[in-house]
Amino acid sequence: MQNSEQHGHTFSDSQDVEDIALTSVLKPSWYIEQMKGWTKGSYILLVIGLVIIIGTTFLSPITPISLVTMFAAVLGFTCTISITNTKPLNGVFGLVSALIYIVVAFTAKNYSDMLLQAVYIVLLDIPVLMMPGWAKNVGSRVRQIKDTPHAGRTWALFALFFIVVLGALYGFEASFTDSPRPFIDALSAAIGVTGALLTTLRYSDTYYFWLAQGIMSVVLWGITALQGGANWVLFITYLLYLSNDFIALFDKGVAWFHKETMENDMLE
Secondary structure, three states: OOOEOEOOOOOOOOOOHHHHOHHHHOOHHHHHHHOOOOOHHHHHHHHHHHHHHHHHHHHOOOOHHHHHHHHHHHHHHHHHHHHHOOOOOHHHHHHHHHHHHHHHHHHHOOHHHHHHHHHHHHHHHHHHHHOOOOOOOHHHHOEOHHHOOOHHHHHHHHHHHHHHHHHHHHHHHHHHOOOOOHHHHHHHHHHHHHHHHHHHOOEOOHHHHHHHHHHHHHHHHHHHHHOOOOOOHHHHHHHHHHHHHHHHHHOOOOHHHHHHHHHHHHHO
């Protein structure tokens, strides 16, 4: 999520429509507001993560690509934590970080990861920037597939979607590119695309996909770094995205998996 996306994407909880408009997201005060009300664990993880990302960058050889990767990692990691807290910080931050990740992925020949970042832009960043109200009252609309009508059919449709995306991405990479990691790249991206769709539809089940995608991204960028195709900053960043996924799973202050607990606390 990257978280993602991943942690790198979602919406706000209680702001008026005009506060989500494009003119608002260009104001520094808007970003300050979006970083309020996070869980304590999220704030701690943010500080630790930023220190690790910046420290890892400057402990490694400094190159233009390492510096832009650091910048994208800082923005992307912050966006991922904001998603966990149902805040729409991903608008500009997510767009910029995703564009940089596309360049880095192209340089590393991880072409499916490039497509994944483009999907994040279309499904999760542009709506926040261009559609007032997209980010309104997300916490109250989070749901699980099992609680919806025809849950089995819904899961089957998502499974079919995943298989089709995986087949298309792998076929493209294996047949038309010089990717040295076609299957791992395609698998990681297919999980991420499916997770992005679930996030857009506000299913909390998305975090199972973000968790799996986080693991696959760690594997993908770890292998990429070992093969000399990238620096270690992205590998470290995806480890941090993975830690954010665990916050979503276990922190009772997060609406994605603990909506009922939060509602009961408010009633007490």
